[in-house]
Protein backbone atom coordinates (compact mmCIF):
# COMPACT_ATOMS: atom_id res chain seq x y z
CA UNK A 360 0.00 0.00 0.00
CA UNK A 361 1.39 3.45 -0.95
CA UNK A 362 1.33 6.47 1.33
CA UNK A 363 -1.69 8.68 0.68
CA UNK A 364 -3.32 11.62 2.39
CA UNK A 365 -6.10 10.77 4.78
CA UNK A 366 -9.34 11.59 3.01
CA UNK A 367 -11.98 10.70 5.53
CA UNK A 368 -11.92 10.76 9.36
CA UNK A 369 -14.80 9.20 11.27
CA UNK A 370 -15.46 10.32 14.84
CA UNK A 371 -17.70 7.90 16.74
CA UNK A 372 -19.52 9.51 19.69
CA UNK A 373 -21.14 12.89 20.23
CA UNK A 374 -20.29 13.65 23.87
CA UNK A 375 -17.82 16.32 24.98
CA UNK A 376 -14.87 14.35 23.62
CA UNK A 377 -16.49 13.67 20.24
CA UNK A 378 -17.47 17.28 19.58
CA UNK A 379 -14.13 18.62 20.84
CA UNK A 380 -12.46 16.30 18.31
CA UNK A 381 -14.86 17.17 15.49
CA UNK A 382 -14.59 20.94 16.04
CA UNK A 383 -10.77 20.83 16.23
CA UNK A 384 -10.48 18.68 13.11
CA UNK A 385 -13.00 20.81 11.21
CA UNK A 386 -11.15 24.02 12.04
CA UNK A 387 -7.80 22.72 10.78
CA UNK A 388 -8.85 20.38 7.99
CA UNK A 389 -12.04 21.79 6.44
CA UNK A 390 -10.23 23.55 3.61
CA UNK A 391 -7.71 20.76 3.08
CA UNK A 392 -10.07 18.37 1.34
CA UNK A 393 -10.50 16.01 4.30
CA UNK A 394 -14.04 14.74 4.95
CA UNK A 395 -15.08 14.49 8.59
CA UNK A 396 -18.08 12.50 9.77
CA UNK A 397 -19.36 12.26 13.33
CA UNK A 398 -21.67 9.36 14.08
CA UNK A 399 -23.50 9.16 17.38
CA UNK A 400 -26.12 6.81 18.71
CA UNK A 401 -29.66 8.15 19.24
CA UNK A 402 -30.10 5.36 21.83
CA UNK A 403 -27.09 6.05 24.07
CA UNK A 404 -27.11 9.38 25.91
CA UNK A 405 -23.97 11.39 26.46
CA UNK A 406 -22.71 11.40 30.02
CA UNK A 407 -23.34 15.16 30.18
CA UNK A 408 -21.18 15.90 33.21
CA UNK A 409 -17.77 17.54 33.15
CA UNK A 410 -18.46 21.11 34.03
CA UNK A 411 -15.30 22.38 35.67
CA UNK A 412 -12.36 23.10 33.37
CA UNK A 413 -8.74 24.28 33.27
CA UNK A 414 -7.36 27.44 31.59
CA UNK A 415 -6.36 25.42 28.49
CA UNK A 416 -10.04 25.42 27.52
CA UNK A 417 -9.76 29.18 26.88
CA UNK A 418 -6.94 28.60 24.39
CA UNK A 419 -9.07 25.92 22.71
CA UNK A 420 -11.89 28.45 22.23
CA UNK A 421 -9.44 31.06 20.93
CA UNK A 422 -7.93 28.56 18.48
CA UNK A 423 -11.40 27.86 17.12
CA UNK A 424 -12.08 31.59 16.85
CA UNK A 425 -15.02 31.32 19.25
CA UNK A 426 -16.06 34.47 21.06
CA UNK A 427 -15.66 33.88 24.81
CA UNK A 428 -18.68 35.89 25.91
CA UNK A 429 -21.00 34.40 23.27
CA UNK A 430 -19.86 30.88 24.24
CA UNK A 431 -20.40 31.66 27.91
CA UNK A 432 -23.92 32.91 27.33
CA UNK A 433 -24.79 29.83 25.26
CA UNK A 434 -23.44 27.40 27.85
CA UNK A 435 -24.59 29.17 31.06
CA UNK A 436 -20.91 29.48 31.97
CA UNK A 437 -19.27 31.20 34.91
CA UNK A 438 -15.62 32.03 35.53
CA UNK A 439 -13.32 29.72 37.49
CA UNK A 440 -10.19 31.09 39.18
CA UNK A 441 -9.14 27.79 40.73
CA UNK A 442 -10.36 25.19 43.20
CA UNK A 443 -10.84 25.70 46.91
CA UNK A 444 -10.32 22.54 48.94
CA UNK A 445 -12.16 22.11 52.23
CA UNK A 446 -11.47 19.52 54.96
CA UNK A 447 -8.65 17.78 53.05
CA UNK A 448 -5.68 18.28 55.36
CA UNK A 449 -8.01 17.92 58.32
CA UNK A 450 -11.64 18.71 59.04
CA UNK A 451 -12.16 22.48 59.37
CA UNK A 452 -9.13 23.49 57.26
CA UNK A 453 -9.24 24.94 53.74
CA UNK A 454 -6.72 25.84 51.05
CA UNK A 455 -6.59 27.10 47.48
CA UNK A 456 -5.22 25.63 44.29
CA UNK A 457 -5.44 28.79 42.19
CA UNK A 458 -4.76 29.31 38.49
CA UNK A 459 -2.07 31.78 37.48
CA UNK A 460 0.87 33.04 39.50
CA UNK A 461 1.59 32.49 43.17
CA UNK A 462 4.15 35.11 44.23
CA UNK A 463 7.11 36.09 42.07
CA UNK A 464 10.78 35.10 42.14
CA UNK A 465 12.89 37.22 44.50
CA UNK A 466 16.63 37.84 43.87
CA UNK A 467 16.50 35.06 41.27
CA UNK A 468 15.17 32.49 43.75
CA UNK A 469 11.85 30.73 43.83
CA UNK A 470 9.22 32.61 45.87
CA UNK A 471 8.27 29.52 47.86
CA UNK A 472 11.67 29.33 49.54
CA UNK A 473 11.05 32.80 51.02
CA UNK A 474 7.57 31.79 52.07
CA UNK A 475 8.97 28.69 53.79
CA UNK A 476 11.56 30.76 55.64
CA UNK A 477 8.90 33.29 56.65
CA UNK A 478 6.78 30.41 57.97
CA UNK A 479 9.67 29.05 60.03
CA UNK A 480 9.94 32.50 61.59
CA UNK A 481 6.28 32.47 62.56
CA UNK A 482 4.77 34.55 59.71
CA UNK A 483 1.09 33.49 59.61
CA UNK A 484 0.34 34.60 56.01
CA UNK A 485 -1.15 31.91 53.80
CA UNK A 486 -0.02 30.99 50.31
CA UNK A 487 -3.26 32.06 48.63
CA UNK A 488 -2.71 35.62 49.78
CA UNK A 489 0.12 35.85 47.22
CA UNK A 490 -1.93 34.36 44.36
CA UNK A 491 -3.89 37.02 42.44
CA UNK A 492 -6.53 34.51 41.25
CA UNK A 493 -7.11 33.26 44.80
CA UNK A 494 -7.26 36.79 46.24
CA UNK A 495 -9.95 37.67 43.68
CA UNK A 496 -11.75 34.37 44.24
CA UNK A 497 -11.72 34.63 48.00
CA UNK A 498 -13.27 38.10 47.71
CA UNK A 499 -15.92 36.72 45.32
CA UNK A 500 -14.71 39.13 42.62
CA UNK A 501 -13.84 38.81 38.97
CA UNK A 502 -12.14 41.01 36.42
CA UNK A 503 -10.69 40.00 33.08
CA UNK A 504 -6.87 39.76 33.22
CA UNK A 505 -6.91 40.73 29.51
CA UNK A 506 -7.74 44.28 30.57
CA UNK A 507 -4.80 44.49 33.02
CA UNK A 508 -1.60 46.45 32.56
CA UNK A 509 1.58 44.35 33.02
CA UNK A 510 2.35 45.99 36.35
CA UNK A 511 -1.13 45.32 37.75
CA UNK A 512 -1.55 42.29 39.97
CA UNK A 513 -4.40 41.26 37.65
CA UNK A 514 -1.84 40.28 35.02
CA UNK A 515 -1.00 37.29 37.25
CA UNK A 516 -4.62 36.08 37.16
CA UNK A 517 -5.56 33.11 35.02
CA UNK A 518 -8.99 31.60 34.59
CA UNK A 519 -11.10 28.82 33.13
CA UNK A 520 -14.83 28.17 32.98
CA UNK A 521 -17.61 26.23 34.64
CA UNK A 522 -20.14 25.28 31.96
CA UNK A 523 -23.12 23.10 31.14
CA UNK A 524 -21.60 20.08 29.35
CA UNK A 525 -24.76 19.26 27.39
CA UNK A 526 -24.95 22.83 26.07
CA UNK A 527 -21.23 22.70 25.20
CA UNK A 528 -21.76 19.58 23.07
CA UNK A 529 -24.66 21.34 21.29
CA UNK A 530 -22.60 24.50 20.74
CA UNK A 531 -19.63 22.60 19.28
CA UNK A 532 -22.01 20.57 17.10
CA UNK A 533 -23.40 23.78 15.52
CA UNK A 534 -19.85 25.10 15.14
CA UNK A 535 -18.62 21.88 13.46
CA UNK A 536 -21.63 21.56 11.17
CA UNK A 537 -21.11 25.13 9.99
CA UNK A 538 -17.61 24.02 8.91
CA UNK A 539 -19.02 21.13 6.89
CA UNK A 540 -18.90 18.17 9.28
CA UNK A 541 -21.30 15.41 8.33
CA UNK A 542 -23.44 14.28 11.27
CA UNK A 543 -24.99 10.80 11.33
CA UNK A 544 -27.47 9.79 14.05
CA UNK A 545 -27.20 6.00 14.17
CA UNK A 546 -25.76 3.30 16.39
CA UNK A 547 -22.59 1.54 15.26
CA UNK A 548 -23.12 -2.20 15.68
CA UNK A 549 -20.05 -3.74 14.10
CA UNK A 550 -16.71 -3.07 12.41
CA UNK A 551 -14.75 -4.96 9.78
CA UNK A 552 -10.95 -5.09 9.70
CA UNK A 553 -8.31 -5.10 6.96
CA UNK A 554 -5.81 -7.99 6.91
CA UNK A 555 -3.31 -5.83 8.82
CA UNK A 556 -5.79 -5.35 11.68
CA UNK A 557 -6.64 -1.73 10.72
CA UNK A 558 -10.32 -0.77 10.84
CA UNK A 559 -11.84 -0.94 7.36
CA UNK A 560 -15.42 0.17 7.95
CA UNK A 561 -18.24 0.44 10.48
CA UNK A 562 -21.67 -1.14 10.15
CA UNK A 563 -24.57 0.99 11.34
CA UNK A 564 -27.75 -0.36 12.88
CA UNK A 565 -29.79 0.57 9.78
CA UNK A 566 -27.42 -1.58 7.67
CA UNK A 567 -25.40 1.27 6.18
CA UNK A 568 -21.62 0.93 5.96
CA UNK A 569 -19.36 3.82 6.93
CA UNK A 570 -15.73 3.61 5.75
CA UNK A 571 -12.97 6.00 6.76
CA UNK A 572 -9.17 6.15 6.68
CA UNK A 573 -8.92 7.02 10.36
CA UNK A 574 -11.32 6.57 13.32
CA UNK A 575 -11.60 8.52 16.55
CA UNK A 576 -13.29 6.51 19.28
CA UNK A 577 -15.27 8.84 21.57
CA UNK A 578 -17.89 6.26 22.56
CA UNK A 579 -17.46 6.87 26.28
CA UNK A 580 -17.26 3.88 28.59
CA UNK A 581 -18.39 1.60 25.71
CA UNK A 582 -14.95 2.11 24.09
CA UNK A 583 -16.47 0.44 21.07
CA UNK A 584 -13.48 0.58 18.72
CA UNK A 585 -10.38 0.89 20.92
CA UNK A 586 -11.61 -1.72 23.40
CA UNK A 587 -14.31 -3.77 21.69
CA UNK A 588 -12.88 -4.02 18.16
CA UNK A 589 -9.13 -3.57 18.70
CA UNK A 590 -9.05 -5.14 22.13
CA UNK A 591 -6.58 -2.60 23.52
CA UNK A 592 -5.69 -3.32 27.12
CA UNK A 593 -6.93 -1.01 29.91
CA UNK A 594 -4.34 -0.25 32.60
CA UNK A 595 -6.22 -0.10 35.87
CA UNK A 596 -5.00 2.22 38.66
CA UNK A 597 -7.34 1.09 41.41
CA UNK A 598 -4.30 0.09 43.46
CA UNK A 599 -3.51 3.82 43.71
CA UNK A 600 -6.93 5.48 43.84
CA UNK A 601 -9.85 4.23 45.91
CA UNK A 602 -12.73 6.28 44.51
CA UNK A 603 -14.69 4.43 41.81
CA UNK A 604 -18.23 5.87 41.96
CA UNK A 605 -20.10 9.14 41.87
CA UNK A 606 -23.61 10.42 42.37
CA UNK A 607 -24.67 13.80 41.04
CA UNK A 608 -27.61 16.18 41.29
CA UNK A 609 -28.25 19.72 40.10
CA UNK A 610 -29.71 22.24 42.50
CA UNK A 611 -31.06 25.75 42.48
CA UNK A 612 -28.44 28.48 42.32
CA UNK A 613 -30.36 31.58 43.13
CA UNK A 614 -27.80 32.84 45.64
CA UNK A 615 -24.20 33.86 45.17
CA UNK A 616 -21.95 32.56 42.35
CA UNK A 617 -18.41 32.00 43.64
CA UNK A 618 -15.76 32.18 40.88
CA UNK A 619 -14.24 28.83 41.84
CA UNK A 620 -14.95 25.12 42.20
CA UNK A 621 -15.37 23.74 45.71
CA UNK A 622 -13.92 20.30 46.51
CA UNK A 623 -14.97 19.22 49.98
CA UNK A 624 -13.49 16.07 51.52
CA UNK A 625 -15.88 13.68 53.29
CA UNK A 626 -15.79 10.46 55.24
CA UNK A 627 -15.77 8.22 52.13
CA UNK A 628 -14.56 10.52 49.36
CA UNK A 629 -15.24 14.10 48.38
CA UNK A 630 -17.95 16.34 47.02
CA UNK A 631 -17.91 19.11 44.44
CA UNK A 632 -19.93 22.27 44.00
CA UNK A 633 -19.76 23.86 40.55
CA UNK A 634 -21.71 27.11 40.14
CA UNK A 635 -23.31 27.80 36.75
CA UNK A 636 -25.60 30.71 35.87
CA UNK A 637 -28.80 28.65 36.00
CA UNK A 638 -27.92 25.96 38.56
CA UNK A 639 -25.38 24.53 40.94
CA UNK A 640 -23.75 21.22 39.97
CA UNK A 641 -23.27 18.90 42.98
CA UNK A 642 -21.55 15.54 43.00
CA UNK A 643 -20.23 13.08 45.54
CA UNK A 644 -17.25 10.96 44.45
CA UNK A 645 -16.77 7.96 46.75
CA UNK A 646 -15.33 4.52 47.16
CA UNK A 647 -17.85 1.68 46.76
CA UNK A 648 -15.76 -0.32 49.22
CA UNK A 649 -16.88 1.96 52.04
CA UNK A 650 -20.19 3.43 50.93
CA UNK A 651 -23.27 2.08 49.13
CA UNK A 652 -24.98 4.09 46.36
CA UNK A 653 -27.96 4.79 48.62
CA UNK A 654 -25.72 6.00 51.46
CA UNK A 655 -23.96 8.27 48.96
CA UNK A 656 -27.33 9.59 47.72
CA UNK A 657 -28.48 10.35 51.26
CA UNK A 658 -25.21 12.08 52.06
CA UNK A 659 -25.39 14.24 48.96
CA UNK A 660 -29.02 15.20 49.49
CA UNK A 661 -28.31 16.02 53.13
CA UNK A 662 -25.55 18.42 52.05
CA UNK A 663 -27.19 20.11 49.07
CA UNK A 664 -28.66 23.27 50.51
CA UNK A 665 -31.06 24.47 47.82
CA UNK A 666 -33.87 22.43 46.23
CA UNK A 667 -32.74 19.70 43.80
CA UNK A 668 -33.70 20.45 40.19
CA UNK A 669 -33.52 16.93 38.77
CA UNK A 670 -33.19 13.32 39.85
CA UNK A 671 -29.93 11.83 41.06
CA UNK A 672 -27.62 10.08 38.57
CA UNK A 673 -25.06 7.41 39.44
CA UNK A 674 -21.72 6.66 37.74
CA UNK A 675 -19.12 3.98 38.14
CA UNK A 676 -15.57 4.33 36.82
CA UNK A 677 -12.17 2.70 36.88
CA UNK A 678 -9.17 4.97 37.23
CA UNK A 679 -6.77 4.15 34.42
CA UNK A 680 -5.97 4.51 30.75
CA UNK A 681 -5.66 2.43 27.60
CA UNK A 682 -2.21 0.99 27.16
CA UNK A 683 -2.27 2.60 23.69
CA UNK A 684 -4.56 5.55 23.10
CA UNK A 685 -3.60 5.33 19.43
CA UNK A 686 -3.83 1.80 18.09
CA UNK A 687 -3.52 1.12 14.32
CA UNK A 688 -5.85 3.65 12.60
CA UNK A 689 -7.84 4.44 15.74
CA UNK A 690 -7.40 7.09 18.42
CA UNK A 691 -9.35 7.05 21.70
CA UNK A 692 -10.44 10.26 23.42
CA UNK A 693 -12.53 10.95 26.52
CA UNK A 694 -13.80 8.03 28.57
CA UNK A 695 -12.89 5.57 25.80
CA UNK A 696 -9.21 6.45 26.38
CA UNK A 697 -9.11 6.57 30.16
CA UNK A 698 -10.43 8.23 33.26
CA UNK A 699 -9.19 9.95 36.39
CA UNK A 700 -11.60 11.23 39.01
CA UNK A 701 -12.59 14.88 38.46
CA UNK A 702 -10.76 16.24 41.55
CA UNK A 703 -8.56 18.53 39.42
CA UNK A 704 -10.94 18.89 36.43
CA UNK A 705 -8.52 17.19 34.06
CA UNK A 706 -10.69 15.00 31.79
CA UNK A 707 -11.68 17.67 29.26
CA UNK A 708 -8.07 18.86 29.27
CA UNK A 709 -6.95 15.33 28.32
CA UNK A 710 -9.37 15.29 25.36
CA UNK A 711 -8.03 18.68 24.24
CA UNK A 712 -4.45 17.48 24.62
CA UNK A 713 -5.22 14.27 22.76
CA UNK A 714 -6.64 15.98 19.69
CA UNK A 715 -3.95 18.69 19.77
CA UNK A 716 -1.18 16.04 19.82
CA UNK A 717 -2.94 14.11 17.05
CA UNK A 718 -2.95 17.21 14.85
CA UNK A 719 0.70 17.88 15.70
CA UNK A 720 1.59 14.33 14.62
CA UNK A 721 -1.02 14.20 11.86
CA UNK A 722 -0.55 10.89 9.99
CA UNK A 723 -0.97 9.72 6.40
CA UNK A 724 -3.05 6.65 5.63
CA UNK A 725 -0.17 4.31 6.63
CA UNK A 726 -0.34 5.48 10.30
CA UNK A 727 3.32 4.71 10.88
CA UNK A 728 3.95 2.86 14.12
CA UNK A 729 6.62 5.44 14.99
CA UNK A 730 4.02 8.24 14.95
CA UNK A 731 1.52 6.28 17.01
CA UNK A 732 4.29 5.37 19.49
CA UNK A 733 5.26 9.01 19.92
CA UNK A 734 1.64 9.97 20.55
CA UNK A 735 1.25 7.15 23.05
CA UNK A 736 4.49 8.09 24.82
CA UNK A 737 3.34 11.69 25.30
CA UNK A 738 -0.16 10.79 26.42
CA UNK A 739 1.08 8.13 28.85
CA UNK A 740 3.24 10.78 30.55
CA UNK A 741 0.32 13.24 30.60
CA UNK A 742 -1.97 10.68 32.23
CA UNK A 743 0.64 9.58 34.74
CA UNK A 744 1.55 13.13 35.76
CA UNK A 745 -2.11 13.87 36.44
CA UNK A 746 -2.63 10.54 38.20
CA UNK A 747 0.27 11.31 40.56
CA UNK A 748 -1.01 14.83 41.23
CA UNK A 749 -4.40 13.40 42.22
CA UNK A 750 -2.87 10.67 44.38
CA UNK A 751 -0.90 13.39 46.20
CA UNK A 752 -4.17 14.82 47.58
CA UNK A 753 -4.92 11.52 49.29
CA UNK A 754 -1.53 10.23 50.32
CA UNK A 755 -0.36 13.37 52.16
CA UNK A 756 -3.72 14.24 53.69
CA UNK A 757 -3.62 14.35 57.48
CA UNK A 758 -7.06 12.69 57.74
CA UNK A 759 -7.43 9.26 59.30
CA UNK A 760 -10.88 9.70 60.81
CA UNK A 761 -12.66 6.98 58.79
CA UNK A 762 -11.78 3.55 57.31
CA UNK A 763 -11.66 5.26 53.87
CA UNK A 764 -8.97 7.74 54.96
CA UNK A 765 -7.11 5.03 56.89
CA UNK A 766 -7.05 2.80 53.83
CA UNK A 767 -5.69 5.69 51.77
CA UNK A 768 -2.61 5.58 53.97
CA UNK A 769 -1.93 1.98 52.89
CA UNK A 770 -2.48 2.43 49.14
CA UNK A 771 0.40 2.04 46.68
CA UNK A 772 2.16 5.28 45.76
CA UNK A 773 4.05 5.42 42.42
CA UNK A 774 7.81 5.63 42.87
CA UNK A 775 8.13 8.93 40.99
CA UNK A 776 5.63 10.50 43.38
CA UNK A 777 7.41 9.12 46.45
CA UNK A 778 10.61 10.75 45.17
CA UNK A 779 8.77 14.03 44.61
CA UNK A 780 7.40 13.96 48.15
CA UNK A 781 10.87 13.22 49.58
CA UNK A 782 12.39 16.13 47.64
CA UNK A 783 9.70 18.51 48.89
CA UNK A 784 10.10 17.24 52.44
CA UNK A 785 13.86 17.82 52.36
CA UNK A 786 13.97 21.39 51.08
CA UNK A 787 10.59 22.40 49.70
CA UNK A 788 11.73 21.80 46.14
CA UNK A 789 9.66 20.45 43.24
CA UNK A 790 10.87 18.30 40.39
CA UNK A 791 8.55 18.06 37.37
CA UNK A 792 8.98 16.79 33.83
CA UNK A 793 8.37 19.00 30.78
CA UNK A 794 5.01 17.42 29.99
CA UNK A 795 3.61 18.02 33.47
CA UNK A 796 0.33 19.91 33.14
CA UNK A 797 0.74 21.22 36.67
CA UNK A 798 3.33 23.92 37.26
CA UNK A 799 5.58 23.93 40.35
CA UNK A 800 3.23 26.44 41.96
CA UNK A 801 0.37 23.88 41.73
CA UNK A 802 2.45 21.22 43.48
CA UNK A 803 3.45 23.78 46.11
CA UNK A 804 -0.20 24.74 46.62
CA UNK A 805 -1.17 21.15 47.45
CA UNK A 806 1.85 20.34 49.63
CA UNK A 807 1.46 23.60 51.53
CA UNK A 808 -2.32 23.35 51.73
CA UNK A 809 -2.04 19.89 53.23
CA UNK A 810 0.25 21.29 55.91
CA UNK A 811 3.45 19.54 54.81
CA UNK A 812 6.35 21.54 56.27
CA UNK A 813 9.73 20.98 54.56
CA UNK A 814 12.68 20.22 56.83
CA UNK A 815 14.58 23.21 55.45
CA UNK A 816 14.40 25.82 52.67
CA UNK A 817 16.80 26.62 49.84
CA UNK A 818 19.93 27.81 51.74
CA UNK A 819 20.91 30.15 48.89
CA UNK A 820 18.16 32.65 49.84
CA UNK A 821 20.23 33.53 52.90
CA UNK A 822 22.01 36.07 50.65
CA UNK A 823 18.84 38.21 50.51
CA UNK A 824 17.91 40.92 52.96
CA UNK A 825 15.11 39.03 54.67
CA UNK A 826 13.73 41.96 56.64
CA UNK A 827 13.23 43.80 53.39
CA UNK A 828 11.66 40.70 51.81
CA UNK A 829 9.17 40.41 54.67
CA UNK A 830 8.19 44.06 54.23
CA UNK A 831 7.66 43.55 50.49
CA UNK A 832 5.57 40.41 51.09
CA UNK A 833 3.36 42.20 53.55
CA UNK A 834 2.99 45.20 51.22
CA UNK A 835 2.07 42.95 48.27
CA UNK A 836 -0.58 41.15 50.33
CA UNK A 837 -2.12 44.42 51.43
CA UNK A 838 -2.13 45.89 47.93
CA UNK A 839 -3.69 42.83 46.35
CA UNK A 840 -6.48 42.59 48.87
CA UNK A 841 -7.21 46.32 48.52
CA UNK A 842 -7.34 46.11 44.72
CA UNK A 843 -9.59 43.04 44.83
CA UNK A 844 -12.04 44.83 47.10
CA UNK A 845 -12.49 47.52 44.43
CA UNK A 846 -13.38 45.08 41.63
CA UNK A 847 -16.87 43.91 40.64
CA UNK A 848 -18.50 40.92 42.30
CA UNK A 849 -18.39 37.87 40.02
CA UNK A 850 -22.17 37.86 39.40
CA UNK A 851 -22.18 41.58 38.72
CA UNK A 852 -19.38 41.10 36.16
CA UNK A 853 -21.27 38.23 34.49
CA UNK A 854 -24.53 40.18 34.35
CA UNK A 855 -22.77 43.11 32.73
CA UNK A 856 -20.40 41.35 30.31
CA UNK A 857 -22.05 38.01 29.50
CA UNK A 858 -25.81 38.39 30.02
CA UNK A 859 -27.80 35.18 29.51
Ligand SMILES: Cc1cc2nc3c(=O)[nH]c(=O)nc-3n(C[C@H](O)[C@H](O)[C@H](O)COP(=O)(O)OP(=O)(O)OC[C@H]3O[C@@H](n4cnc5c(N)ncnc54)[C@H](O)[C@@H]3O)c2cc1C
Pocket residue numbers: 371372373374375376377398399400401402403404405406407408409410411412524545546547548577578579580581583605606607642674676692693694695701704705706707708
Ligand atom coordinates in the same frame (compact mmCIF):
# COMPACT_ATOMS: atom_id res chain seq x y z
C1 LIG B 1 -18.99 12.17 37.88
C2 LIG B 1 -18.14 12.80 36.84
C3 LIG B 1 -17.76 14.14 36.95
C4 LIG B 1 -16.93 14.71 35.99
N1 LIG B 1 -16.53 16.02 36.13
C5 LIG B 1 -15.64 16.54 35.26
C6 LIG B 1 -15.18 17.88 35.40
O1 LIG B 1 -15.59 18.61 36.29
N2 LIG B 1 -14.27 18.33 34.50
C7 LIG B 1 -13.81 17.56 33.47
O2 LIG B 1 -12.95 18.01 32.70
N3 LIG B 1 -14.28 16.31 33.29
C8 LIG B 1 -15.17 15.78 34.15
N4 LIG B 1 -15.64 14.52 33.97
C9 LIG B 1 -15.28 13.80 32.75
C10 LIG B 1 -16.16 14.23 31.59
O3 LIG B 1 -17.49 13.98 31.93
C11 LIG B 1 -15.78 13.44 30.36
O4 LIG B 1 -14.48 13.79 29.98
C12 LIG B 1 -16.62 13.82 29.20
O5 LIG B 1 -17.95 13.79 29.50
C13 LIG B 1 -16.29 12.94 28.03
O6 LIG B 1 -17.26 12.02 27.80
P1 LIG B 1 -17.20 11.27 26.44
O7 LIG B 1 -17.46 12.23 25.34
O8 LIG B 1 -15.96 10.46 26.40
O9 LIG B 1 -18.37 10.20 26.57
P2 LIG B 1 -19.95 10.36 26.57
O10 LIG B 1 -20.43 11.69 27.01
O11 LIG B 1 -20.44 9.17 27.33
O12 LIG B 1 -20.38 10.22 25.05
C14 LIG B 1 -20.35 8.98 24.39
C15 LIG B 1 -20.95 9.14 23.01
O13 LIG B 1 -20.72 7.94 22.30
C16 LIG B 1 -21.90 7.56 21.64
N5 LIG B 1 -21.87 6.10 21.47
C17 LIG B 1 -21.61 5.14 22.39
N6 LIG B 1 -21.71 3.91 21.81
C18 LIG B 1 -22.01 4.14 20.52
C19 LIG B 1 -22.26 3.29 19.39
N7 LIG B 1 -22.21 1.97 19.52
N8 LIG B 1 -22.54 3.85 18.20
C20 LIG B 1 -22.61 5.19 18.06
N9 LIG B 1 -22.38 6.03 19.07
C21 LIG B 1 -22.09 5.51 20.28
C22 LIG B 1 -23.03 8.03 22.54
O14 LIG B 1 -24.23 8.17 21.82
C23 LIG B 1 -22.44 9.38 22.97
O15 LIG B 1 -22.75 10.34 21.98
C24 LIG B 1 -16.49 13.94 34.89
C25 LIG B 1 -16.90 12.62 34.78
C26 LIG B 1 -17.70 12.04 35.74
C27 LIG B 1 -18.13 10.62 35.61
